Amino acid sequence: MQIIKPEEVLAEYLPPLTDHEALVEAHRCLYCYDAPCTHACPTHIDIPKFIKKIASGNLVGSARTILEANLMGATCARVCPVEELCEGACVLGAEHRPIAIGRLQRYATDYVYERGMDVFKPGSPTGRKVAVIGAGPAGLTCAGELAKLGHSVTVFEKRELAGGLSTYGIIGLREPVGVALAEVEMVRRLGVTIKTQMELGRNLSWEEVRVQFDAVFLSIGLGAVPALGIPGEEQVVDGLEFIEAAKLNPYRLWVGRQVAVIGAGNTAMDCATIAKRMGAERVTVVYRRSEKEMTAYPHEYSFVKNEGVEFRFLTQPVEVLSEGGQVVGLRCVRMALGEPDASGRPAPRPVAGSEFVLPCDQVVKAIGQEKPTLAQVLGLQTEKGYIKVNDDFETSLPKVYAGGDCVRAKGAASTVMAVQDGKMAAFAIHRRLTSSVGAAAD
Numbered sequence: 001m002q003i004i005k006p007e008e009v010l011a012e013y014l015p016p017l018t019d020h021e022a023l024v025e026a027h028r029c030l031y032c033y034d035a036p037c038t039h040a041c042p043t044h045i046d047i048p049k050f051i052k053k054i055a056s057g058n059l060v061g062s063a064r065t066i067l068e069a070n071l072m073g074a075t076c077a078r079v080c081p082v083e084e085l086c087e088g089a090c091v092l093g094a095e096h097r098p099i100a101i102g103r104l105q106r107y108a109t110d111y112v113y114e115r116g117m118d119v120f121k122p123g124s125p126t127g128r129k130v131a132v133i134g135a136g137p138a139g140l141t142c143a144g145e146l147a148k149l150g151h152s153v154t155v156f157e158k159r160e161l162a163g164g165l166s167t168y169g170i171i172g173l174r175e176p177v178g179v180a181l182a183e184v185e186m187v188r189r190l191g192v193t194i195k196t197q198m199e200l201g202r203n204l205s206w207e208e209v210r211v212q213f214d215a216v217f218l219s220i221g222l223g224a225v226p227a228l229g230i231p232g233e234e235q236v237v238d239g240l241e242f243i244e245a246a247k248l249n250p251y252r253l254w255v256g257r258q259v260a261v262i263g264a265g266n267t268a269m270d271c272a273t274i275a276k277r278m279g280a281e282r283v284t285v286v287y288r289r290s291e292k293e294m295t296a297y298p299h300e301y302s303f304v305k306n307e308g309v310e311f312r313f314l315t316q317p318v319e320v321l322s323e324g325g326q327v328v329g330l331r332c333v334r335m336a337l338g339e340p341d342a343s344g345r346p347a348p349r350p351v352a353g354s355e356f357v358l359p360c361d362q363v364v365k366a367i368g369q370e371k372p373t374l375a376q377v378l379g380l381q382t383e384k385g386y387i388k389v390n391d392d393f394e395t396s397l398p399k400v401y402a403g404g405d406c407v408r409a410k411g412a413a414s415t416v417m418a419v420q421d422g423k424m425a426a427f428a429i430h431r432r433l434t435s436s437v438g439a440a441a442d
């Protein structure tokens with residue numbers, strides 16, 4: 001029998017660049033004026049500047065350039081869809097190979113984290129207090145930027161560990177837990193108080209927060225994976241819990257021999273990868289639309305295909321079959337695509353008489369996340385179920401700001417966008433708390 005060691009099969013996929021590799025890569029950069037790679041980065045990291053600093057051996061300076069624009073630079077170096085962003089825009093991409101910007105960013109940021117070096121200091125105290133709800137990339141960035149500006153910041157996080165999906169949700173092959181936790185500690189060292197196992201609406205009251213703090217930033221992300229609404233649902237494994245167990249408790253993760261993964265976004269690709277690498281003989285992704293409509297990034301899709309994952313497109317699960325409490329199959333129906341639905345994609349319709357059973361002993365659902373329900377509880381205006389904010393990230397309640405996945409009514413949610421929201425919201429909060437008008441209104 002093959003013995004699987006999760007710490008090996010789920011370890012970070014790309015090795016770090018060696019000093020020599022980093023130098024060679026940095027010297028390939030053309031240091032473009034008005035660089036397209038910087039424009040393509042949602043946090044606008046000055047990419048030629050940080051690469052030039054690597055080329056000249058100034059790694060602390062390089063990390064500072066990255067972290068000035070993106071406080072979660074070590075996470076983003078690993079999880080950003082660089083093919084779609086900076087590397088996709090690199091002028092060398094058309095005829096040569098684009099610069100490996102993500103890996104160079106990882107090289108520079110790892111250098112400071114591995115040595116426990118801090119590149120920023122807390123600012124001079126302003127006497128103003130800000131509460132941040134949720135310690136994911138958006139909340140940590142907002143908290144860190146506010147601390148750099150001298151505000152007293154307390155982050156309240158409902159989970160045991162801070163870091164949000166960087167800690168619990170992003171597959172270890174892309175980002176090990178240690179990288180996310182090192183960023184949490186960096187934010188703590190900026191003077192931010194992070195209180196975990198504190199959940200707004202459960203053991204933390206909204207009234208208390210509003211009274212005790214001058215401003216609030218909500219960065220609560222999204223909710224659980226929605227229900228499939230099919231018979232046998234109780235046998236289905238939640239995709240986010242599956243990934244979390246693979247990251248934090250891999251020896252306790254049970255993986256079937258034949259696994260069906262429902263959904264075709266990046267979370268589904270991650271679940272399928274984990275199942276395959278943890279020893280499943282057959283992993284089948286089941287998706288009701290076609291290959292063209294799937295939301296996973298193309299590079300993620302080709303990655304899982306290389307891992308040996310199979311795909312059943314135009315297939316809708318209708319029932320989870322089990323015998324004696326054990327899953328034995330997924331009843332499915334074939335689909336055909338019709339007119340576009342509210343999402344703008346062709347609506348799938350069942351084909352009469354096309355039912356079949358996909359044999360499997362585990363079903364994992366990865367069909368997105370619920371909208372943030374807290375918005376209604378707090379009486380905030382929403383847009384398509386997400387918290388509505390203005391250009392300053394302020395919600396319908398004065399001095400209550402929000403950012404990250406919980407406001408992402410448009411476009412795909414990603415870590416780098418959450419970081420940019422957190423940073424811009426911090427600047428807006430700072431302007432509000434230090435302007436004579438904003439301060440006088442307190």
Ligand SMILES: Cc1cc2nc3c(=O)[nH]c(=O)nc-3n(C[C@H](O)[C@H](O)[C@H](O)COP(=O)(O)OP(=O)(O)OC[C@H]3O[C@@H](n4cnc5c(N)ncnc54)[C@H](O)[C@@H]3O)c2cc1C
Pocket residue numbers: 079080081133134135136137138139156157158159162163164165166169170171174198199200201219220221222240243266267270374403404405406413414415416418
């Ligand atoms: C499986 C998966 C894989 C992904 N892979 C990638 C990837 O490779 N690249 C990429 O760019 N993006 C990826 N994403 C998206 C990315 O993780 C998110 O866009 C990003 O984490 C959003 O950050 P956030 O701070 O808004 O929310 P989150 O990271 O979700 O953090 C929200 C935090 O708020 C806390 N919280 C919620 N409610 C409360 C409350 N009431 N009180 C206190 N705390 C609360 C939560 O516990 C959590 O820690 C992935 C997402 C998933 C689900």
Ligand code: SF4
Pocket residue numbers: 028029030031032035036037038047048089090091092099101
């Ligand atoms: S576009 Fe490419 S070559 Fe130009 S600065 Fe950016 S990484 Fe360097």
